C-alpha cells in the first residue's frame with residue numbers, strides 16, 4: 667500500500683489518502699488540481715506553527731518543476747521526505763505589501779522617466795531644446811558654483827559676506843561628498859536612453875541616484891533664500907530655476923524621476939546640516955584668519 671503523500675516538512679497530507687481511490691477526482695493532481703495539495707501542505711505547516719506571514723512553495727516540490735514525472739495521487743512512491751532545500755531554491759508566494767508597493771513605484775518611475783525624456787537625444791521629440799537644457803545643466807554644475815564662490819570670497823571685503831560665502835563653500839563641498847557617497851552606495855545606473863555627454867564628471871557620476879544637480883539646486887536655493895535679501899520676483903526666480911533644473915535632468919534622460927525627487931529632498935536636508943554647523947569667526951576662527 668502506498669504511503670501517504672507528505673508535505674514539505676514530511677507531515678502526511680489529508681487529501682492524499684482519499685484521492686488514492688479516485689486518481690481523477692477534482693482537486694487531484696491528475697485533474698490539474700495540484701495546487702490543492704500544495705495549499706493543504708501550507709495550511710498544515712501553518713497549523714503546526716510554521717511562519718504564517720510567508721507561505722512558501724518549494725520549486726522542486728511543485729508540479730511545474732517535476733515536469734514529466736508528476737505522480738498520480740494513487741501511485742505516490744513510498745519515499746522518505748526529500749532533504750531540505752537551500753533558501754534560494756524557493757519561491758515567495760506572498761511578497762510583502764512594501765515589496766509590491768516599491769516594485770510598482772519603480773515601474774511607474776521608469777515609465778514616467780522614459781516618457782519625460784523628450785530631450786534625451788537630438789532625434790528625440792524635443793531634441794531641438796537639448797542645447798538649452800544642457801546650458802541649464804551647466805548652471806547647476808559643481809564647478810561653476812565652486813569657482814564662483816571662491817571668486818566672490820576673494821573679492822569680499824566684509825566679515826559678514828565672507829562668513830556667508832565660507833559657509834556656501836562648505837555646503838557645496840559637503841554636497842559633493844555626500845552625493846558621491848550615496849551614489850557609490852546605491853549604484854543605480856542612469857537610464858538606458860541617456861547619452862553620457864556631460865560636462866566634467868566624477869567617476870561616481872556614472873550612477874544616477876540621487877541627482878547631484880537636484881541636491882545642489884535645492885541646497886543652493888534654500889541657502890540663497892535664507893541669506894540674501896532679494897525682491898520677491900527674484901526669490902520666485904530662484905525657486906523656478908531649481909525646479910526647472912530638476913525637470914531638465916529627466917528631460918535630458920540623465921535621471922529617473924525618483925533620482926530628482928530624492929535629490930531635492932536630500933539637498934533641502936543638507937541645508938539643515940549646514941545651518942546646524944554654521945561656521946563663524948567664533949567657532950572656526952582659524953579658518954577666517956587663514957582666509958584673510
Ligand SMILES: CC(C)=CCC/C(C)=C/CC/C(C)=C/COP(=O)(O)O
Nearest residue numbers: 808809866867868871877878879880
Ligand atoms: C572639488 C571637486 C571634487 C570638484 C568636482 C566638481 C565636479 C566635477 C562635480 C560633478 C558635478 C556633476 C557632473 C554631478 C552629476 O550631477 P547629476 O545630476 O547628473 O547627478
